[in-house]
Amino acid sequence: MNACLTPSPKTYLPKADQWLGPEGARLLVELPGVSRAGLTLEITPGRLALTGRVRRRPPGGAQEEYPIGDFYRVFTLSPLLNTAQAQAQFEDGVLEVRLPPKGDTASCLA
């Protein structure tokens, strides 16, 4: 009962850039404040979902220009991309995901 009454913390959409080329697709996602341990990435054919848990706010009265909350976003992926060969790296709060093209579909992405 209490769990139903407890408001869940807000989640926010992280900003992302999407690139496309003969070597496939590249996704750059900004996740400031998310540690490597706080990042969850799920890639299935046609879908990429990410969750980023941020540290809680420091103590004290606050003037905030940006909201504090976790990140969550789902990207729909082209069926031309090989999700089984996806590679990801995370540095300085920016996640980079590379998705190579499937077999003979590279020319379709160029």
Add this chain to the structure above:
Amino acid sequence: MIDQLFDLQAKATSHQGYQAWFTPQGQSPLVNLYQEGDQLTLTAEIPGVKKTDLTLEVKDNLLHLAGKRQRRSAGKEQLIHRERGGGDFDRWLSLPFKVNPETVSAQVQDGLLEIKLEKAASEKATSITLH
């Protein structure tokens, strides 16, 4: 009309939408300021900015924050959708009191800058003993 409503709702719950309403300059990093007694903690979102590309200066009650965002070369790739900001930034922030420059500490971790500042001794209240 319905699409516009959904668009407004999406903006209201996204960092991007929040930024559009409250950011004084488009490319400047967003800053939060927390005050607890004589201590200030300032956090700024600077994803993708290297520690070596960041400049911090403090004088009295002013904090100068400047940095360079490095763009990766695109090669044969084509940008098909952009949401992230880019370019250099330069921002002066007015703090609620003069700070002691000797005790300022700063660290950058996971794209988040955190600066801890302490009120200058000249600004602190002095207790008076009653006789």
